[in-house]
Amino acid sequence: MRAVCLTLPTNRECAATIAAIGAEAAYAARRFGVRVHLLILDSADPAIYRRHAEAVAALRAVGSGEALGAAPGTASGAGEVVVHHLDEAAQRGFLRDVIERSGAVGPADGPLGEHLLDLMLPDAVSYGACTNRAFLLAGxxxxxxxxxRDSDSAYQLLDGEPxxxxxxELATLGLKAADAAAAVTEVALDPVHADKPVALVGGSFVGELSVDIGEIRELDPDAYHQVVGLWAPTGASEQERRELVADSFTGGGTDPFRHDRAVLDLPDIWRIDMCNVALDHEVYDRVPLPPATATIGSDYFLLHLVRDATLPGVVHNRHIVNYYTPERRTGAGFTAYQLRYAKFLLSMLYLYPVYSEMEAAGGALLDEANRIRADVIADSARRSAATDRAENHRRLDALDHCYRRLGGKYAEFADHLAPERARLLDEAQADIEDFALLIDAWGPxxxxxxxxxxxxxxR
Known part of the structure; x- marks a missing residue:
């Protein structure tokens, strides 16, 4: 039976999301006859973890009543759902064992082993690291x-059904593109890629912006343009910045789902969000995500890689509903989130050179079996670490100016950011160096x- 991993990383209360994703897992088992490993990677505090455990127990009870049971409503042999709910202690134990057996960096309790463990399970929030853990566990x-899927999202409804x-994802992922064509509504793929596998299937979201800066747009549209435009590449024209700002963080817009549209092509990654994505193992078996901490957008690297390597993908319109949790808007939560945005801007200094090299390489990123050449990506990341920091100094100056202009809590954040500048600049460079290190270790x-x-x- 084909096995797939439907994963939900979380560090916040999301019992309702667990129930909803359990329903998606059950649907997949019934519809496609697969074994769905529903993997919940839980970094929430103990009280919230217990509430999540109750939600997981309810999922299991609806099935066979056993710890590992069949999906609700499935006939024998039609498919099954296996639920795994892992706290950080369980995740850490698994990772330490894998690091030890891999031999990638010597003993797991040695300096390099401990550093690798920190990259995989850091103390701070890391969107890339939580997904990397899912990749290894899926293996x-x-x-x-x-x-x-993400904890701050939900499913759209059509005629009352999610x-x-x-x-x-299951209708096309992993198939040769020529075979996947029958399961989509539109084929725009150049026939030269027809024998390559579908490596990526994704949709976007409807609802609020994917990055919680919509309030800035309401307060001062010009400041919003400047803040978002800061993630444009060095040397971008004003017209390119305007186009980037208009297209950034908006997802699938606001129109509700009414009928399916799925396009087979080299994927338009501007129409894919990481709360609504599936990757074939041939991609993540070879290259992980950047493990940067406190950096939004650090989990989007593989989308760029798939497209630049000329691997086919399917982009669909079954968009997730995005919403915000209250802690992002006030106090320490606001400060933490704005720091993640600042680090996102700084990360671009090092990621853009890698993206440019990948785009230039194109199909040369693949070997003769259409598998990604990880060594090329690691070498590019290492070279990128030497990029001059002048652009990042400029980004921080501009961000400081915009936030002070906004006043209120944004000006207070600017005061908080000022003494952190040197640390953040150093961290952004260390993050790309750590990414290269992780790629080197990833195969083992x-x-x-x-x-x-x-x-x-x-378990």
Whole structure:
């Protein structure tokens, strides 16, 4: 039976999302006859973890009543859902074991082993690291793909029924593009790519902006233009900045889902969000995501890689509903989120050169079997670390100016940001260096994960 991993990383209360994603897992098992490993990677505090455990228990009870049971409503052999709910202790134990068995950096308790463990499970929020853990666990569970959702999102409804993205994901992911064509509504792919596998399937979101800066747009549209425009590449024209600002963080707009549209092509990654994405194992088996901490957007790297490597993808319109949790808007939560945005801007200094090299390389990023050449990506990341920091100094100056102009809590954040500048500049460079290090170690880590003995798999 084909096994797939539907994963939900979380560090906040999301019992309702757990119930909803459980329904998507059950749908996938019924519809496609697959084994769905529903993987909840839980970094929430103990009280919230217990509430999540109750939601997980309810999912299991609806199935066979056993800890690992069939999906609700499935006939015997039609498919099953296996639920894994792992706190950070369980995740850390698994990672330490994999690092030790991989031999990638020596003993797991040595300096390099501990550093690698910190990159995989840091103390701070890391959108890339939580997804990397899902990749390794999916390998250990024998999954052919990873399907990611987020805790601050929900499903659209059509005639009272949820609209599940996994419908398009399982219908096409991993198939040769020529075979996947029958399952989409439009084929725009150049026939030269027809024998390559579909590596990525994704949609976007409807609702609020994916980055919580909509309030800035309401307060001062010109300041919003400047703040968003700061993530444009060095040397971008004003017209290019305007186009970037208009297209950034808006997702699938506001129109509700009414009928399916799925396009097979080199994927338009501007129409894909990481709350609504699936990747074939041939992609994440070879290259991880940047493990940067406190940096929004750090989990989008593989979307660029798939497109630049000329691997086919499917972009659909089963958009997730995006919403915000209150802690982002006030106090420490506001400060933390704005810092993540600042680090996102700084990360672009090092990511843009890698993106440019990938785009220039195109199909040369693939070997003769259409597999990504990880060494090329690692070398590019290492070279990028030497990029002059002048542009990042300019970005921080401009961000400071815009936030002080906005006043109120934004001016207070500017006061908070000022003494952090040197640290943030150093961290942005260290992040790309750590990414290169992780790519080098990733092949051995993934092989060790796939060889995990059954009795060492976390439950």
């Amino acid at each position: 250990a569970l024998g999954c052919a793909s990873v399907h990611r 609209v599940f993205p996994i419908e398009h 880590l993934m092989r060790a994960s796939k060889a995990t003995p059954a009795d060492r798999l976390p």
